[in-house]
Amino acid sequence: MIVAKRKPIDEIKEMLKPYQKILVLGCGSCVAICMAGGEKEAGLLATELAMAFELDKTPKQIDNLTILRQCDKEYIEEVKDKLKGYDAILSIACGVGVQYTAEALGGEKILLPGLNTTFLGATVEAGTWAERCRACGDCVLAEYGGVCPITMCSKSLMNGPCGGHEKGKCEVDRNRDCGWVLIYERLKKLNKLELLTAIHKPKNYGAVKRPDKIVHEAYQTPQITQIKEAK
Numbered sequence: 001m002i003v004a005k006r007k008p009i010d011e012i013k014e015m016l017k018p019y020q021k022i023l024v025l026g027c028g029s030c031v032a033i034c035m036a037g038g039e040k041e042a043g044l045l046a047t048e049l050a051m052a053f054e055l056d057k058t059p060k061q062i063d064n065l066t067i068l069r070q071c072d073k074e075y076i077e078e079v080k081d082k083l084k085g086y087d088a089i090l091s092i093a094c095g096v097g098v099q100y101t102a103e104a105l106g107g108e109k110i111l112l113p114g115l116n117t118t119f120l121g122a123t124v125e126a127g128t129w130a131e132r133c134r135a136c137g138d139c140v141l142a143e144y145g146g147v148c149p150i151t152m153c154s155k156s157l158m159n160g161p162c163g164g165h166e167k168g169k170c171e172v173d174r175n176r177d178c179g180w181v182l183i184y185e186r187l188k189k190l191n192k193l194e195l196l197t198a199i200h201k202p203k204n205y206g207a208v209k210r211p212d213k214i215v216h217e218a219y220q221t222p223q224i225t226q227i228k229e230a231k
């Protein structure tokens with residue numbers, strides 16, 4: 001899932017200064033799971049902001065609303081008219097949600113980011129999320145025993161380790177496991193240490209054109225294209 005964390009309150013206040021009628025827009029998916037941008041967080045942030053502006057003697061109207069996904073037009077459409085009634089919308093979705101909601105509103109409304117979108121990760125224990133993938137678009141996990149060198153090595157080395165690891169820890173930060181030690185241990189467990197003898201070419205990040213777009217083959221038939229064009 002996409003993991004994000006809330007921006008510092010002073011940074012959010014600064015962004016909102018020029019606006020009077022503000023909506024804090026939550027997203028009920030990934031950012032709700034990582035407790036940064038769901039319904040509960042939208043309500044708390046709206047209250048915190050309203051109190052902060054009140055104390056500064058610059059009171060503002062700050063409402064909140066949460067939709068299931070800000071990366072899906074279907075859910076934005078349902079509340080479109082409501083959203084248009086605000087001077088600015090503080091979106092606490094990931095960066096995709098902020099941009100996509102603005103697009104769905106025709107680019108006519110100010111959308112501000114309340115979160116810093118941080119990584120694609122997993123819930124490793126309650127309240128703890130850890131990065132596992134950088135969405136490179138050309139997955140090489142099969143060659144590394146299922147441990148991503150791009151994400152798990154601080155230097156994203158495709159051939160490692162570097163000379164800096166010590167007692168299984170990374171030289172960039174001694175509190176972090178060396179990604180290449182993790183790769184070695186996994187390959188050993190899988191009885192596939194021979195994979196370490198391969199010399200990997202530098203990753204071709206140009207293999208994926210950014211921004212990328214995927215159209216499922218079921219939606220590429222001429223009939224569907226015609227129906228879409230007719231709409």
Ligand code: SF4
Binds near residue numbers: 132151
């Ligand atoms: S190689 Fe790593 S960054 Fe690329 S898709 Fe696979 S897990 Fe994600």
Ligand code: SF4
Binds near residue numbers: 154163164170
């Ligand atoms: S110590 Fe390990 S994880 Fe850190 S940069 Fe070197 S190879 Fe990568």
